[in-house]
Amino acid sequence: MYQSSRNEAIRAKASAAILQGLAKDGGLFVPKEFPKLEIHQEKYRTMSYKDFATEILSLYLDDFSRKEIETCVELAYTANFETEEVVPVQKAGGLFFIELFHGKTLAFKDLALSILPHLMLSSKRKNGEQKKILIMTATSGDTGKAALEAFQDIEDIKIVVYYPDKGVSDMQKQQMLTQRGENLCVYAISGNFDDAQSAVKRAMTGETFNKSISDRGYLLSSANSINIGRLIPQIVYYFTSYFKLVQKNEIVQGEEINIVVPTGNFGNILAAYYAKKMGLPVHKLICASNKNKILADFFTNGGTYDTKRNFYTTGSPSMDILISSNFERALYHASGGDCTLVAEKMKELKEQGVYRFPIDEFAEMKNFAGEYADEEESGAELKRMFEDAHYLIDPHTAVAVSAYRKYLKKNPDKRKVLIASTASPFKFPAFVLEALGHGTDPKEAPFDTLRRLENLTGIQIPKALAETEHLEKRFGSLIDAGHLEESIFRFLDEKHEREHE
Ligand SMILES: *Cc1c(COP(=O)(O)O)cnc(C)c1O
Numbered sequence: 001m002y003q004s005s006r007n008e009a010i011r012a013k014a015s016a017a018i019l020q021g022l023a024k025d026g027g028l029f030v031p032k033e034f035p036k037l038e039i040h041q042e043k044y045r046t047m048s049y050k051d052f053a054t055e056i057l058s059l060y061l062d063d064f065s066r067k068e069i070e071t072c073v074e075l076a077y078t079a080n081f082e083t084e085e086v087v088p089v090q091k092a093g094g095l096f097f098i099e100l101f102h103g104k105t106l107a108f109k110d111l112a113l114s115i116l117p118h119l120m121l122s123s124k125r126k127n128g129e130q131k132k133i134l135i136m137t138a139t140s141g142d143t144g145k146a147a148l149e150a151f152q153d154i155e156d157i158k159i160v161v162y163y164p165d166k167g168v169s170d171m172q173k174q175q176m177l178t179q180r181g182e183n184l185c186v187y188a189i190s191g192n193f194d195d196a197q198s199a200v201k202r203a204m205t206g207e208t209f210n211k212s213i214s215d216r217g218y219l220l221s222s223a224n225s226i227n228i229g230r231l232i233p234q235i236v237y238y239f240t241s242y243f244k245l246v247q248k249n250e251i252v253q254g255e256e257i258n259i260v261v262p263t264g265n266f267g268n269i270l271a272a273y274y275a276k277k278m279g280l281p282v283h284k285l286i287c288a289s290n291k292n293k294i295l296a297d298f299f300t301n302g303g304t305y306d307t308k309r310n311f312y313t314t315g316s317p318s319m320d321i322l323i324s325s326n327f328e329r330a331l332y333h334a335s336g337g338d339c340t341l342v343a344e345k346m347k348e349l350k351e352q353g354v355y356r357f358p359i360d361e362f363a364e365m366k367n368f369a370g371e372y373a374d375e376e377e378s379g380a381e382l383k384r385m386f387e388d389a390h391y392l393i394d395p396h397t398a399v400a401v402s403a404y405r406k407y408l409k410k411n412p413d414k415r416k417v418l419i420a421s422t423a424s425p426f427k428f429p430a431f432v433l434e435a436l437g438h439g440t441d442p443k444e445a446p447f448d449t450l451r452r453l454e455n456l457t458g459i460q461i462p463k464a465l466a467e468t469e470h471l472e473k474r475f476g477s478l479i480d481a482g483h484l485e486e487s488i489f490r491f492l493d494e495k496h497e498r499e500h501e
Contacts, residue, residue: 001062002029002228005332006343014061015123018116018229019133021222026205027343028325029228030332034277035059037239040254044243049086050077053115053236059278060232061119068122076115076233080104087111087237089244089418093389095401096250097421098241101394105175106424106462107318108268109146112225112233116147117154119229120221124156134218135159136204136488138196140264140318141172142423144186145179147223152181159223160491161186162196165478168317170446171427171465178471185491186475189484192311194323197224197265199481209485216492225267226325234271235278241418242280251416258413260286261420262400263295264319266326268420273330273367282367283415288403289372290319290396295327296403299370303359305349315375315431316395318423323349331357334364369411373402379435381405382425386436392457394425395432426462429453 002017004010006027012020017029037044037055047055053073058066077086082102090097103110120133133156137147144161151159163176165188176186189196203209204220213220225231238259245251259282261269269287276282289296291312298305307322314320332342334357348355359365373381378395381402385391393401400419425432429449430440438456440449447469454461479487 001031001060003032004028004339005030005328006339006346008337008339013063014228015063015126018119018123018227019127019129019219019221021220021224021227022201022204024205026201026346027339028226028328030329031060032337034274037279039279039281044239045246045253047240047243048084049236049240050074052240053077053233056236056239057232063126064122072115072118072122075118080110080114087240089241090391090421092391093385095404096241096245096416096418097391097393097397098237098418099421100237101421101424103146104149104464105142105145106427106464107142107146108420108422109142110149111237112230113143113146113150113223115233116223116227116229117151117157120157121154129219131214131217131219133157133221134213134488134492135221135223136200136484137161137223138193138200139163139168139176140193140320141168142318142427143224145172145175148176148179148181148184148186151184151223152179153183157183158218158492159184160488162189162200162484164188164192164196165190167192167313167320169428169430171429171450172317173476174446174468175465177473177476178468179474187487188476188478189481190478191481192313193321194311195481197323197325199484200224203484203488206485212485212489218492224325225265231267231271231274231326234268235275238272238275238280238418245416245418254281256281256283256415258282258284258286258415258417259420260288260400260404260417262316262319262396262422263287263289264321264324266295266324266330268422269368270326270329272420273333276367277333283413284369285367286404286407287368287370288400289370290314290316290378290399291372291374292320292322293372294322295324296370296372299359299365299368303357303362303365304354305357306354307349308353315428315434316378316399318396319399330365330368334362336364369407371403371407373399373406377402379431382432382435383437386457392425392432392459393421394423395428395435396423397421398435424462424465426450426453426465
């Protein structure tokens, strides 16, 4: 059912695609076609999150039995989220927020990462794979922690996380560096997220490196959204959120809505696109960028993707990305599966830092619209939502709301809108306080900043965050992006020695 976005001849069943993460030629696995859901069925109105997840995953995981999927879903969505609802939808200021931050690490990455280890272990069994799994993950802040938490002490899997030294918030760093577990480790990389992501991709496709890893008894995989096992579970909440609107009589079943997603690596919005292709009634998928507005520019300038620009470190660090990995999948689908074209564009991107994909020639791209919000605009939006609607949002979600308002000015639209609310505001207390007009002293201890936010808003600090304050920091050595391989060998060999003592 899956093939590489760059070469039709490289094919895989779901379990093999999940195990490999990235296709051998550096392309991303894409489904050859989209399964359809009959959206008018009455049963969807009251279906639980878990049942919906089973329904959707069954359509995509071609070589998994329903029983296997049910087991994975049970393990992932029973105890790891605050409520049985898993993903609540909150109405505020006339907008509907898909609250994706009620998992263990307070960001939307928990939704897919809670299930990924179970999908991987099933895939491993299914493929008779004797080797252990080694996961390498680059993070712009939230993936790292969610992956560490999800894979902690899972047998036969080890995980190494790389984050950009100066590119994550204090709280994100605190969460990662205090992570417990014996099968994992975390490094800082000098450079930005793009450097980290490219280095990981480079290592993962290196033949000699793969061989050395294999000789040590491991198979390389990825927990980034380049892994199809990350992407598919994200489709689920777009459906459940839509049907929550139906349940609440905000829309009638079948009515079109718009969806806004604060975007970095284009994974979350791509999942919304997959939902649309499966039959979810969506008019526009609005891709919201922060000051690193390469994607917003692509959609407004007719299709030029140009990385030759400044990289900014912003208050929404998980969107500080110029090389948006999953956009490759969008190119694949929009070009009607033209692998040669996709491979060409990716080559241009790598060699020249720019490519052109004329939107007018690829009408499928018109499912998307792009807008952006800079630091000031998103800060002002955060304040407005808190003061006018008594709803506290995080900086990424603020980018989405602000970008949506700009979109509306240009494209008046009465459709109801779902906004992906991707993280808890408490992961970014400095930006949030600043936006609310209570600036921070850079010398203030991060947890004091957190407590000030709690006092100001009357909203309790999430327990998962409060708990990390007094935990020992275990990781964080700084390495060069050119030396990932060595860090892996050191980690594996050290563990090996310890296990044999
Ligand atoms: C990862 C992340 C994003 C960006 O999501 P993509 O799937 O990479 O586009 C936005 N907001 C938050 C809080 C995130 O953690």
